Amino acid sequence: MERNSKIRDLEENGTEEQPGRWLTMPFAALGRTAIGWVNQMGASFIFLCLALLQIFKAKQLSKIVQQIYYIGAKSSMIVLLVGFFTGMVLGLQSYHALVKFGAQGALGTLVALSLVREMGPVLTAIMIAARSGSAMAAEIGIMRISEQIDALDTMRINPLRYLISPRIAASVVSFPLLTALFDLIGIFGGYVSGVLLMGANAGTYIYRVQASMDMKDLTDGFVKAIVFAVIVSTVSCYQGYFAHMRSDSRGAKAVGFSTTSSVVLSCVLILVSDYVVTSLLI
Amino acid sequence: MDEPLIEFRDVTKRFDSRTVLDRINLKIYEGQVTTIIGLSGSGKSVLLKHIIGLIRPDEGTILFQGKPLHDMDEKERASRLSRISYMFQDNALFDSINVYDNIALPLRETTRLDKNEIDRRVMARIEQTELEDAIHKYPSEISGGMQKRVALARALVTDPRIVLFDEPTSGQDPVRKNAILGMIAQYQRKFGFTAIMVSHEIPDVYFISNRILALYEKSIVFQGSPEELEDFDHPFKEEVIRSLEGLQVELTGLYSRRQFKVMHYAQLAQKGRGTTFCIVLFSLVGLDAIRTGSEYEAVQEIIRNLGLYIDRHFGAIGGFSTRLEQSEFVTALPYSDLAETKSILENFAREFQEWSVTGLRAAGREQARENGCVELAVLAGIALGEPVADITPVVNEAKNRQIEIARVRCDSRRS
Numbered sequence: 001m002e003r004n005s006k007i008r009d010l011e012e013n014g015t016e017e018q019p020g021r022w023l024t025m026p027f028a029a030l031g032r033t034a035i036g037w038v039n040q041m042g043a044s045f046i047f048l049c050l051a052l053l054q055i056f057k058a059k060q061l062s063k064i065v066q067q068i069y070y071i072g073a074k075s076s077m078i079v080l081l082v083g084f085f086t087g088m089v090l091g092l093q094s095y096h097a098l099v100k101f102g103a104q105g106a107l108g109t110l111v112a113l114s115l116v117r118e119m120g121p122v123l124t125a126i127m128i129a130a131r132s133g134s135a136m137a138a139e140i141g142i143m144r145i146s147e148q149i150d151a152l153d154t155m156r157i158n159p160l161r162y163l164i165s166p167r168i169a170a171s172v173v174s175f176p177l178l179t180a181l182f183d184l185i186g187i188f189g190g191y192v193s194g195v196l197l198m199g200a201n202a203g204t205y206i207y208r209v210q211a212s213m214d215m216k217d218l219t220d221g222f223v224k225a226i227v228f229a230v231i232v233s234t235v236s237c238y239q240g241y242f243a244h245m246r247s248d249s250r251g252a253k254a255v256g257f258s259t260t261s262s263v264v265l266s267c268v269l270i271l272v273s274d275y276v277v278t279s280l281l282i
Numbered sequence: 283m284d285e286p287l288i289e290f291r292d293v294t295k296r297f298d299s300r301t302v303l304d305r306i307n308l309k310i311y312e313g314q315v316t317t318i319i320g321l322s323g324s325g326k327s328v329l330l331k332h333i334i335g336l337i338r339p340d341e342g343t344i345l346f347q348g349k350p351l352h353d354m355d356e357k358e359r360a361s362r363l364s365r366i367s368y369m370f371q372d373n374a375l376f377d378s379i380n381v382y383d384n385i386a387l388p389l390r391e392t393t394r395l396d397k398n399e400i401d402r403r404v405m406a407r408i409e410q411t412e413l414e415d416a417i418h419k420y421p422s423e424i425s426g427g428m429q430k431r432v433a434l435a436r437a438l439v440t441d442p443r444i445v446l447f448d449e450p451t452s453g454q455d456p457v458r459k460n461a462i463l464g465m466i467a468q469y470q471r472k473f474g475f476t477a478i479m480v481s482h483e484i485p486d487v488y489f490i491s492n493r494i495l496a497l498y499e500k501s502i503v504f505q506g507s508p509e510e511l512e513d514f515d516h517p518f519k520e521e522v523i524r525s526l527e528g529l530q531v532e533l534t535g536l537y538s539r540r541q542f543k544v545m546h547y548a549q550l551a552q553k554g555r556g557t558t559f560c561i562v563l564f565s566l567v568g569l570d571a572i573r574t575g576s577e578y579e580a581v582q583e584i585i586r587n588l589g590l591y592i593d594r595h596f597g598a599i600g601g602f603s604t605r606l607e608q609s610e611f612v613t614a615l616p617y618s619d620l621a622e623t624k625s626i627l628e629n630f631a632r633e634f635q636e637w638s639v640t641g642l643r644a645a646g647r648e649q650a651r652e653n654g655c656v657e658l659a660v661l662a663g664i665a666l667g668e669p670v671a672d673i674t675p676v677v678n679e680a681k682n683r684q685i686e687i688a689r690v691r692c693d694s695r696r697s
Contacts, residue, residue, distance in 0.1 A: 059391065139378070151374035154334050155388040155440075156363045162391065 047160075047241070048168070048234045054161035055169050063166035064173070071132040071167070072174030076181060082127055083120075083182035087189025090114055094190075095198045104200050108208030111190035112183075116213060116221045120183040122274055125175060125228035129266035133236035136167055137262035140240030141255035149241070164241065168233045175229035176222045183221065220281045227277055231269045236262040285348055287312040287444070287476055288333055290502075293342035295328060302328050304500035305342065310493075315470055315477040317487045320497035326480040327371055327448050329497065333478065334368050334446060335359065364392070367442035371449040371480075373433040375421040382408070382417045385436045392440070407435040410465075427454055434462065438469060447479040457583060459483060463490050464569070464581065489607050542604035542614070559616045560623040561665050561673070563680035564592060566609040568658040584658060584690060585609060595630050612677055623664050631687035634660070660688040 054060075094110045140163060143149050152159045187209055194200045239262040246254045286309035295303040302325040310316045310333075318326050331337040332344055335351065344351045346362055354362065375384050385407060389400045408414060411431040416424045421432065430450065437445055450466065451459040463483065467490035470477045481487045488494070488508035496504035496511070498518040504511060566588065569581060589611055592603050596613045603613040615623055663684035667676035 143376075146377075147370050147372060147374040148376055150336050151368070151370060151376075153336060154363070154366070154368040155392065156360060157388070157391045 044234055044238045047164075047238050048230065051160045051164040051168055051234075051237070054158060054165040057161055057165075060161070060166060060169070063162070064169045067166045067170030068173055070135075071128065071170050072177060075128050075131050075174070075178060078127055078131060079124055079178045079182050080185050082123060083185040084189040084192075086119060086123060086182075087111060087115065087186030087191075088193040089189075090119070090186070091190030091192070091194035092198065095194045095200060104194075105204045106208060107190070107194045107200050108187075108205040109212035111194070112187055112209040112213055113217060115183050115186040115190075116217050118274075118278075120179045120186060121175075121221050121224035121228060122270060124179045124182045124225065125232055125270045126267055128171075128175065128178065129232045129236070129270065130263055132171075133232045133266050134259045134263050136233065136236040137240040137243075137259045138255055140164075140237055141243035141258045144241060144244050145251055145255060159241075164237045167237055168230065171229040171233035172226055175225040175232075179221060179225040223281065224274065224277050227273055228270050231273060232266045235266045235269060239265070284311060286310055286345075287347060288478075289345040289348075290329075290332070291343045291345065293332065293339045293344060295325070295332070295337065296340050301500060303332075303339075306500075306502055308495055308502045308505055310476070310478055312476050313474055314492035315467065315479065315490055316493040316495060317479045317481055317491040318495045318497055319481060319484060319487065322482070324497050325500065326497055330368075330446050330448050330478065330480050334363070334366055365443040366446065367437040367440060367444070368446045369433050369437040369448060369450055371452060373421070373429045375429060375432055375436075377421050380418050380420055381413060381424065381432050384421065384432055385439050388436065388440050403439060407439045411435045427458055430454060430462070434465070441473060442475055444476045444478065447477065447481075449480055449482070451481065451483055457586070460486055460585070461581075463487065466490065468569070489605065542602060542612070558619065558666050558668055559614060560618050560620060561667055561676045561680050562596075562613045562615065562623065562627060563606075563663045563665075563677055563684065564588070564611040564613070565661045565681075565684060566658050567661060569609055581658070588660070591634060592630075595633070596626075599626065606677070612680070614673075620664065620666055627662055627664060627687070631662070635688045658690045659686050660690065661685060662687045 055064075090111050091107065094107055094114075095104060098104045098106055098110070140149075143163070149159045149163070152162055191202070191205055195202045195205050239258040240255070243254045243258040244250075246257060248254075249257050288310040290306045290308045293303055293306040294301065306329065318329060320326050328337060332339060338352075346354075349358075351359075376387065379387070382404060386400055386404045389395055389403060393400075395403075408417060411434060413428065413431055413435065416428055416432070421429055424432070430452075434450065437447075447466065451462050454462060463486055466477060466479070469475070470490075479487065479491070488511075491508055494504065494506065494508055494511050495502055496514075496516075496518050498516070503516055503518050504514050506514075566581075566585060589603070589605060592611050592613055596603060596615065599615070600617045601613050601615045603611055606612050615626070618626065661684040663680040663682065665676045665680035665683060667673065
């Protein structure tokens with residue numbers, strides 16, 4: 001009798017109801033998500049490698065320069081603005097904390113090292129991910145759903161060479177430059193709030209900025225910027241390039257989701273990789 | 283027959299659980315215009331995308347010059363692609379670059395031609411497709427018809443050996459539809475490329491196609507010449523061809539070729555042995571000199587008006603007519619003998635010439651101001667036939683006897 005009911009259940013539901021199955025369900029879902037993530041990471045890595053191979057092909061320079069203009073030059077204003085106020089906030093908060101210990105002389109050191117080693121690369125990358133990364137994902141996604149990428153294929157133009165490589169190369173050039181800009185304007189912002197507004201000593205601030213930083217601090221910051229550049233450009237291009245293969249949506253909606261995913265995923269990966277790179281460099 | 287350029291063997295394609303193509307077998311030959319016809323959503327575009335490798339089959343084999351595509355390495359595949367151009371149904375123009383750059387893109391990215399040579403080739407295509415005014419505009423700033431012409435110019439700018447046209451005339455008005463088909467036919471003759479076209483334009487595509495493939499219920503149910511399609515007995519014909527032909531009769535007043543044959547049998551079979559009937563074959567010559575898009579449109583206007591005029595003139599005395607080729611019309615006069623037909627034709631020629639002053643001239647003169655003169659000769663030939671006999675030899679005889687009966691010039695001066 002019990003056997004018959006099991007067979008009937010199998011016929012109706014297709015699966016045998018296992019006792020305590022509901023207990024394993026969350027783990028199964030977690031496992032599926034994890035496998036999905038690993039698959040996507042693997043696919044993104046292959047995508048990156050294939051795109052990198054195309055960077056040094058002929059007729060790429062003009063496209064890279066054009067992308068540097070879009071990703072780098074056009075982001076400079078927002079980076080300046082965010083950098084300046086980040087430096088000001090940092091100067092203000094640090095001054096109040098340091099003054100309690102009579103250590104306001106270390107303001108320059110704190111502001112400079114915080115910006116150059118950590119905040120500069122991370123915040124710049126997040127800003128560009130939001131501004132240019134989303135644009136990359138949307139532009140490439142629209143090209144995908146309107147068959148423009150298929151058209152490139154039919155014209156024997158490698159879409160990875162034509163669309164993806166220039167963006168990755170331009171990001172690798174632009175991110176460190178924008179990070180440098182962010183650092184510079186951030187230190188100036190710290191000077192404005194700490195020295196001009198709060199009254200810290202100007203000479204001490206500038207001297208501490210110079211004395212506390214060595215070349216390794218700068219190169220570590222730029223290494224991070226390059227890592228973030230690769231992550232943001234790859235994630236954004238990948239999301240746009242495969243917008244048509246999304247399982248959750250189709251058409252314009254898929255492009256919207258891809259754009260959102262590119263920004264969210266870029267930000268998460270920036271923070272995760274920041275820890276990994278810092279632990280390796282420190 | 284020669285070895286096919288492209289061959290499908292039992293090709294099946296599914297999207298999820300939905301089968302779109304089911305064990306497709308077809309052959310496409312070099313140097314021909316092959317048209318794939320079928321209902322909307324029947325998988326014609328999917329079939330076309332298999333040829334260029336944008337979609338891969340789930341089952342079956344696609345052979346290119348006898349070699350399976352899946353056996354080709356990347357280099358071979360690239361070499362094959364370099365010979366093929368594809369015109370997308372929705373044009374697939376790059377919306378962030380202007381018209382000129384869209385057309386120049388394949389030359390810039392895939393050849394080592396210098397800037398001047400690229401410019402020369404692009405401008406030649408732009409002039410042929412009459413896009414001079416749109417050079418610096420973006421695709422979103424021009425009309426759908428112009429976008430179609432940009433896509434056509436881009437497909438032809440690399441002088442390909444094989445061109446795939448996915449609904450090249452969709453979204454065009456009737457005159458422009460035929461102008462585009464005429465342009466494809468002329469380029470195909472001039473450059474000798476293999477054209478593979480997906481189209482709904484029945485029977486217009488018959489006039490430019492060497493071979494028709496009919497896709498019906500996921501399978502190719504017919505492949506052969508347009509003439510062979512006339513004798514094809516299949517539900518496809520009822521569902522697809524007759525409905526579209528009925529529309530054509532309403533638009534032009536002319537019968538389809540199949541309907542013409544039916545009329546021929548029905549009316550002439552009633553006659554006794556020994557009685558004869560007359561066939562008049564009309565041809566427009568000089569079409570090969572047409573170069574620009576507006577000239578194509580002027581010619582299509584002339585062809586359409588000539589068809590209407592023939593139908594009006596001969597239909598009044600019991601004749602029935604059809605369009606044979608792109609620029610040929612045939613009229614059957616079941617109640618007239620040779621002498622009477624000659625007399626009727628003389629009247630037609632006189633009236634037609636007078637009518638052309640007001641009718642055809644208007645179409646030609648409008649183009650003349652910008653693009654030079656459109657000049658076409660109208661030939662006509664008469665032949666005598668016997669009832670129920672095959673009409674083809676009679677038509678051929680009429681063709682051999684053709685003489686010029688009128689000349690149409692944009693400035694309307696008579697020769």
